[in-house]
Amino acid sequence: MQYLKSFFTIMVCLYIGKGIQHFTGIAVPGSVIGMLILFLLLALQWVPPCWAKASSELLIKHMAVLFVPVAVGVMNYYDLLTQNAWAIILSTLGSSFVILLVVGFLTQKLKGKQS
Known part of the structure; x- marks a missing residue:
C-alpha cells in the first residue's frame, strides 16, 4: 500500500506539471515542472515525505535501467x-x-x- 500511495503522489505531481506545460506552452518540460511541484509540496510540508519515499527509493535503486x-x-x-x-x-x-x-x-x- 505504501508503494501505491507514493507512486500516486509522484504521478499526480508529474501530470500537474505536464498539464501546466501543455496549457502555458513554456519551454520547460512538464516532468521538470512536476518535480518542482513535488519539491515545493515537500519543502512546505504540505505533503509528508513518507508519501513519496517508497517509490522514489525504488526508482533511484533502478535508475540505471531507466x-x-x-x-x-x-x-x-x-x-x-x-x-x-x-x-x-x-x-x-x-x-x-x-x-x-x-x-x-x-x-x-x-x-x-x-x-
Whole structure:
C-alpha cells in the first residue's frame, strides 16, 4: 500500500506539471515542472515525505535501467552527434569551466564573510 500511495503522489505531481506545460506552452518540460511541484509540496510540508519515499527509493535503486531507452534513443542521432562533436565538446568544457569559476568565486566570497 505504501508503494501505491507514493507512486500516486509522484504521478499526480508529474501530470500537474505536464498539464501546466501543455496549457502555458513554456519551454520547460512538464516532468521538470512536476518535480518542482513535488519539491515545493515537500519543502512546505504540505505533503509528508513518507508519501513519496517508497517509490522514489525504488526508482533511484533502478535508475540505471531507466537510462537505457534514452541511451538507445540517442544512437538514432549518431550522425548528427558526430557532425557536431567539436561544438558539443567545446560547449561542455566551456560551461564546466564557467561553473567552476563561479562556484570558486562564490565559495571564496562566502568563506570570507564567515571569517
